[in-house]
Amino acid sequence: MRIPLDHTSDVPLYRQIENYLRQNIRSGSxxxxxxxxxxxxxxxxxxxxxxxxxNAYAELESDGLIYTVEGSGTYVAPPLALSTPLVDDTxxxxxxxxxxxxxxxxxDPELGVVARPSSRPHPHLIAFTGxxxxxxFPVDDFFKVLKQIIREKGVTALxxxxxxxxxxxxxxxxxxxxxxxxxxxxxxxxxxxxxxxxALALVCQVLLQPGDAILVxxxxxxxxxxxxxxxxxxIVGIPLDxxxxxxxxxxxxxxxxxxxxxxxxxxxxxxxxxxxSGARRRQLVTLADQYNVPVLEDDFAGDLRxxxxxxxxxxxxxxxxxxxxxxxxxxILMPGxxxxxxxAEGPVFSRxxxxxxxxxxxxxxxxxxxxERYVTVGRYQAHLRRSCRLYRQRRDAMLAAIQRYLPxxxxxxxxxxxxxIWLRLPENKSSLELLVLAxxxxxxxxxxxxxxxxxxxxxxxLRLNFATQTPEAIAEGIRRLAIAWQRLGDSR
Amino acid sequence: MRIPLDHTSDVPLYRQIENYLRQNIRSGSxxxxxxxxxxxxxxxxxxxxxxxxxNAYAELESDGLIYTVEGSGTYVAPPLALSTPLVDDTxxxxxxxxxxxxxxxxxDPELGVVARPSSRPHPHLIAFTGxxxxxxFPVDDFFKVLKQIIREKGVTALxxxxxxxxxxxxxxxxxxxxxxxxxxxxxxxxxxxxxxxxALALVCQVLLQPGDAILVxxxxxxxxxxxxxxxxxxIVGIPLDxxxxxxxxxxxxxxxxxxxxxxxxxxxxxxxxxxxSGARRRQLVTLADQYNVPVLEDDFAGDLRxxxxxxxxxxxxxxxxxxxxxxxxxxILMPGxxxxxxxAEGPVFSRxxxxxxxxxxxxxxxxxxxxERYVTVGRYQAHLRRSCRLYRQRRDAMLAAIQRYLPxxxxxxxxxxxxxIWLRLPENKSSLELLVLAxxxxxxxxxxxxxxxxxxxxxxxLRLNFATQTPEAIAEGIRRLAIAWQRLGDSR
Numbered sequence: 001m002r003i004p005l006d007h008t009s010d011v012p013l014y015r016q017i018e019n020y021l022r023q024n025i026r027s028g029s030x031x032x033x034x035x036x037x038x039x040x041x042x043x044x045x046x047x048x049x050x051x052x053x054x055n056a057y058a059e060l061e062s063d064g065l066i067y068t069v070e071g072s073g074t075y076v077a078p079p080l081a082l083s084t085p086l087v088d089d090t091x092x093x094x095x096x097x098x099x100x101x102x103x104x105x106x107x108d109p110e111l112g113v114v115a116r117p118s119s120r121p122h123p124h125l126i127a128f129t130g131x132x133x134x135x136x137f138p139v140d141d142f143f144k145v146l147k148q149i150i151r152e153k154g155v156t157a158l159x160x161x162x163x164x165x166x167x168x169x170x171x172x173x174x175x176x177x178x179x180x181x182x183x184x185x186x187x188x189x190x191x192x193x194x195x196x197x198x199a200l201a202l203v204c205q206v207l208l209q210p211g212d213a214i215l216v217x218x219x220x221x222x223x224x225x226x227x228x229x230x231x232x233x234x235i236v237g238i239p240l241d242x243x244x245x246x247x248x249x250x251x252x253x254x255x256x257x258x259x260x261x262x263x264x265x266x267x268x269x270x271x272x273x274x275x276x277s278g279a280r281r282r283q284l285v286t287l288a289d290q291y292n293v294p295v296l297e298d299d300f301a302g303d304l305r306x307x308x309x310x311x312x313x314x315x316x317x318x319x320x321x322x323x324x325x326x327x328x329x330x331x332i333l334m335p336g337x338x339x340x341x342x343x344a345e346g347p348v349f350s351r352x353x354x355x356x357x358x359x360x361x362x363x364x365x366x367x368x369x370x371x372e373r374y375v376t377v378g379r380y381q382a383h384l385r386r387s388c389r390l391y392r393q394r395r396d397a398m399l400a401a402i403q404r405y406l407p408x409x410x411x412x413x414x415x416x417x418x419x420x421i422w423l424r425l426p427e428n429k430s431s432l433e434l435l436v437l438a439x440x441x442x443x444x445x446x447x448x449x450x451x452x453x454x455x456x457x458x459x460x461x462l463r464l465n466f467a468t469q470t471p472e473a474i475a476e477g478i479r480r481l482a483i484a485w486q487r488l489g490d491s492r
Numbered sequence: 493m494r495i496p497l498d499h500t501s502d503v504p505l506y507r508q509i510e511n512y513l514r515q516n517i518r519s520g521s522x523x524x525x526x527x528x529x530x531x532x533x534x535x536x537x538x539x540x541x542x543x544x545x546x547n548a549y550a551e552l553e554s555d556g557l558i559y560t561v562e563g564s565g566t567y568v569a570p571p572l573a574l575s576t577p578l579v580d581d582t583x584x585x586x587x588x589x590x591x592x593x594x595x596x597x598x599x600d601p602e603l604g605v606v607a608r609p610s611s612r613p614h615p616h617l618i619a620f621t622g623x624x625x626x627x628x629f630p631v632d633d634f635f636k637v638l639k640q641i642i643r644e645k646g647v648t649a650l651x652x653x654x655x656x657x658x659x660x661x662x663x664x665x666x667x668x669x670x671x672x673x674x675x676x677x678x679x680x681x682x683x684x685x686x687x688x689x690x691a692l693a694l695v696c697q698v699l700l701q702p703g704d705a706i707l708v709x710x711x712x713x714x715x716x717x718x719x720x721x722x723x724x725x726x727i728v729g730i731p732l733d734x735x736x737x738x739x740x741x742x743x744x745x746x747x748x749x750x751x752x753x754x755x756x757x758x759x760x761x762x763x764x765x766x767x768x769s770g771a772r773r774r775q776l777v778t779l780a781d782q783y784n785v786p787v788l789e790d791d792f793a794g795d796l797r798x799x800x801x802x803x804x805x806x807x808x809x810x811x812x813x814x815x816x817x818x819x820x821x822x823x824i825l826m827p828g829x830x831x832x833x834x835x836a837e838g839p840v841f842s843r844x845x846x847x848x849x850x851x852x853x854x855x856x857x858x859x860x861x862x863x864e865r866y867v868t869v870g871r872y873q874a875h876l877r878r879s880c881r882l883y884r885q886r887r888d889a890m891l892a893a894i895q896r897y898l899p900x901x902x903x904x905x906x907x908x909x910x911x912x913i914w915l916r917l918p919e920n921k922s923s924l925e926l927l928v929l930a931x932x933x934x935x936x937x938x939x940x941x942x943x944x945x946x947x948x949x950x951x952x953x954l955r956l957n958f959a960t961q962t963p964e965a966i967a968e969g970i971r972r973l974a975i976a977w978q979r980l981g982d983s984r
Contacts, residue, residue, distance in 0.1 A: 001672065001673060001802070002673055002674035002675065002794070002802045002803060002804050002805060003674045003676040003804060003808075004804030004805075004808045004809050005804070006675075020674075020676075022776075023676060024671050024676050025680055027676060028667070028678070028679075029667045029668070029671040029676050029677055029678060029679075030668070030671040030672075030701075031664075031668045031671070031869070034668065034671065034672060034869055035869075035870070045801065045802050046801065046802075077923045087959050092812050092813070092837070094812065094837070094838035094839065095781070095784055095786070095811065095813055095814050095838075096784045097699075097752075097784050097785070097786055098786075098813050098838040098839050098840050099839070101698075101838075101839040101840055101843055118891070134647045134648070134650075134651060135647065137650055138645055139646060139647050139650060142650070143642050145640070146638075147639070150635050150638070150791045154631060155626045155627065155629055155631050156626070157828065158626075158629055158631060158634070158828030158829065159626060159828050166763055172523075175520070175521045175523075176522070176523040176526060178521065179516050179521040179522040179523070179524060179526065180493065180522075181493060181494055182494035182495045182496075182516075184512075184515060184516050184519060185493065185520045185521055186519055186520070186521060187520075187521075193852075194686060194852045195853055197850070197851070197852050197853045198851060198852040201850060201851045201852070205722075206593075207589075210701060210702075223849070223850065223853065226846070226849070226850050227850035227851075227920070229858055230697075230846055230847060230850045235845070244724075255750045275768070277913065282498075289587070292587055292588045292589050293589070294587070294768060295588075302494070309537065309538065309539045310493070310494045310537050311494060312494050312495065312496030312497070313494060313496075315493075316494070316496045317496050318588065319584035320584045321584070321587055321590050322587050326683070334860055336649060336650030336651050336856065337650065337856075338852065338853075338854070338855070338856050345584070346584070346585070346586035346587075346590040346593075347586065347590050347591070348590050348593055351593055354718070354722055355722060356716065357715070358693060358715065358718050358719035358722045359689070359690060359693045359719075359851065360685075360686040360687050360689050360690040360830065360852070361689045361715065361830075362830070363830070364828065364829075364830050364856060364859065365828045366828055367856065377523070377526055378527070392861065462569070462654035474836040
């Protein structure tokens with residue numbers, strides 16, 4: 001037990017030991033029933049006499065903080081008060097360098113309004129949030145594979161993972177899955193990441209500096225925005241319409257802001273559900289090439305198409321090395337895998353491999369092995385077909401319910417796939433205010449603010465995830481939303 | 493299957509499809525035996541006539557790239573050549589923004605000399621590299637727990653992990669383990685990370701900008717150096733002696749370089765094995781406080797003490813919020829867990845939580861649950877005792893072998909714990925050159941260059957890991973090292 005002792009101090013050593021233990025027990029960091037070292041042990045370890053330790057223990061015992069069991073040892077007593085006292089940060093003054101941190105720091109506008117726990121939480125909340133439906137995850141099959149790996153690989157399954165891009169076999173599997181979707185990728189250009197979020201972070205790390213401008217769709221993925229903010233990037237938004245990013249405005253913005261990166265989600269965009277049209281994809285490619293700006297293509301759910309024609313990946317339309325492509329197994333299989341990947345060609349790839357290594361050395365060897373074993377092109381496609389059939393029904397159920405329960409003044413554009421339906425409230429209506437009422441009625445959704453570079457701009461919008469609920473729950477949820485909408489109107 | 497088609501092009505559509513598939517098959521990204529979509533399917537998906545697809549398939553089949561099985565479908569044929577051709581980057585010209593990347597980028601000096609596979613790899617290489625001994629990992633017990641978690645939690649074990657610091661119960665467990673080691677930490681100030689490497693990266697992310705100066709021991713942990721380089725930090729080194737960082741030089745360096753962070757490994761330092769003395773710990777704390785510089789305390793192996801007195805953590809000696817403490821379960825339990833943690837108080841903590849979230853959302857829920865279930869204070873201490881007993885024998889075996897086989901001109905300072913013994917060759921001898929000969933003799937070690945801000949300065953040093961080999965293998969390995977040393981001398 002490493003207890004700081006100051007031999008030069010006027011405070012006697014036994015007091016120093018006593019005070020230190022007292023602090024630890026009071027703060028709860030020394031748990032009740034923790035066995036303290038024998039006095040001989042501790043004395044030797046601290047280089048003090050055994051009497052010193054005995055004195056310290058005696059003081060603590062007389063205060064009821066510890067107790068001794070004959071022939072067994074000395075233990076921390078159960079706390080007299082209830083639980084660990086929550087730390088009161090206001091009581092402490094922190095170093096100057098910390099006080100500088102308190103200013104700024106892109107805080108979530110919802111914290112004030114919504115994140116606060118609802119006064120009376122609804123017993124049967126219907127949540128139109130999250131990603132795919134957990135009940136669709138092939139958990140049992142996956143765990144069978146997990147056990148196989150554990151049996152076969154034993155200890156190596158818990159060694160460090162491969163530190164130079166991920167397991168070659170997994171990278172080949174990813175290449176084959178991509179190819180089956182019409183996206184060409186050589187395994188040598190695939191980097192396994194800890195979820196697609198890390199892929200995003202690595203690309204920013206390698207290509208951008210604080211203050212650089214980045215072009216994003218408006219709205220876009222909230223955790224991407226949070227990342228860009230935390231990296232102190234200048235976020236420039238391009239508005240969307242039903243054909244995706246309004247590429248017509250791109251050249252103007254490229255000239256005005258000289259962005260170092262274009263971040264786009266071309267398929268079933270998060271949160272809007274829109275797809276970038278083929279014509280606009282080609283325009284985007286031409287302009288990115290012409291203005292020498294890399295494109296980051298986030299294809300988080302490109303496979304989940306329920307109707308309409310599939311469109312080529314932007315990467316497939318671009319000259320080699322122009323586009324960095326990001327994909328994930330989280331949406332289609334299981335978020336908990338925390339395994340994503342990126343595809344990049346040219347010098348940037350080795351930079352990304354290095355960035356991955358310095359950020360967390362490697363992604364779990366166990367998970368990489370298991371995923372590689374579990375995912376085959378056939379299995380993936382079968383799972384994809386099942387998911388598409390199911391999610392399509394749910395999308396249609398939600399669109400029907402919206403038709404039935406919500407007034408026409410709330411605008412909706414039916415998505416051709418993905419997970420989300422994007423609603424727009426009439427001007428001067430707030431989705432944050434609606435959310436408070438909606439939760440009271442027993443329905444939850446993602447308010448629009450978090451998806452916009454400028455929070456306020458997003459307030460009239462809300463994102464509904466239709467993939468996680470049954471058609472019945474969807475109908476009931478939208479009915480509740482309609483009631484909340486009513487109450488919002490009345491409250492004005 | 494998303495195939496890019498240009499309806500305006502002069503190239504007929506069937507050719508576009510054919511060429512695209514041909515490319516994919518040639519590049520290997522469409523694997524042999526991959527089932528191609530039925531012509532009707534693909535035609536519908538691409539919005540072309542079925543004849544168009546038939547034509548494309550026919551062309552490919554006549555070239556032997558695909559084959560059809562009556563009543564089953566069309567498949568990619570096994571490659572005529574051997575395997576996937578490795579991509580020839582030199583053949584391609586990449587966008588301008590990529591060519592800028594090729595310059596700089598702290599490349600490993602060993603790549604040229606050593607990383608190249610040995611001409612004749614030794615059949616029974618004895619590796620004094622790596623971290624703990626994999627055979628000591630409590631794999632079976634851990635997997636039992638893993639299966640329990642899977643059985644109990646089912647799908648939730650594969651949902652996203654907690655995004656605000658990690659699972660509370662795991663954070664409490666960490667606090668109790670730390671307390672049992674005499675380090676006070678409130679669970680509310682503990683952040684679970686994907687290995688301690690990520691903790692390092694997050695702290696840099698939050699506190700440092702490119703160009704900022706960071707103070708490190710010289711030598712220090714190579715992956716920390718790689719991280720600092722990749723973040724374009726100015727790395728300022730303080731030399732070590734047998735009492736750790738030469739804190740006497742600290743004030744001068746603080747005044748000269750105004751570092752924004754002091755990174756230190758006070759216990760059984762990696763790679764030198766040295767411990768920072770108690771007096772110097774107090775000097776360090778005083779100066780850091782006085783000059784308002786945060787301290788990052790990396791305690792990767794502080795528990796692995798085999799003799800001598802344990803010393804208080806720097807964090808335990810500092811005013812609240814002055815020190816960020818990093819720990820890990822990788823060294824003592826299993827690297828493959830990829831779970832580490834940091835302890836930080838004050839405003840910086842919430843910044844670190846945000847940084848964690850934007851970097852990879854969350855650490856594997858499954859692994860967090862399993863670790864929380866597996867680790868108890870008692871179990872941890874028992875495992876620690878076993879490891880210390882074992883590693884102590886191995887340290888002594890290596891010191892004895894060095895005494896016996898290596899000449900006195902090679903300097904060694906016996907470490908009191910940890911995993912590493914640090915050797916210094918006489919001036920103008922190169923550990924990189926020695927390594928080439930050593931591998932030929934069948935022994936591997938970590939050359940010193942990678943542990944120094946200035947590679948060249950580290951060339952006379954080498955790091956031996958004594959924890960991963962049996963005493964017999966250690967003796968044999970050092971004997972081989974002595975032979976390599978002989979040959980190095982002869983070669984001059």
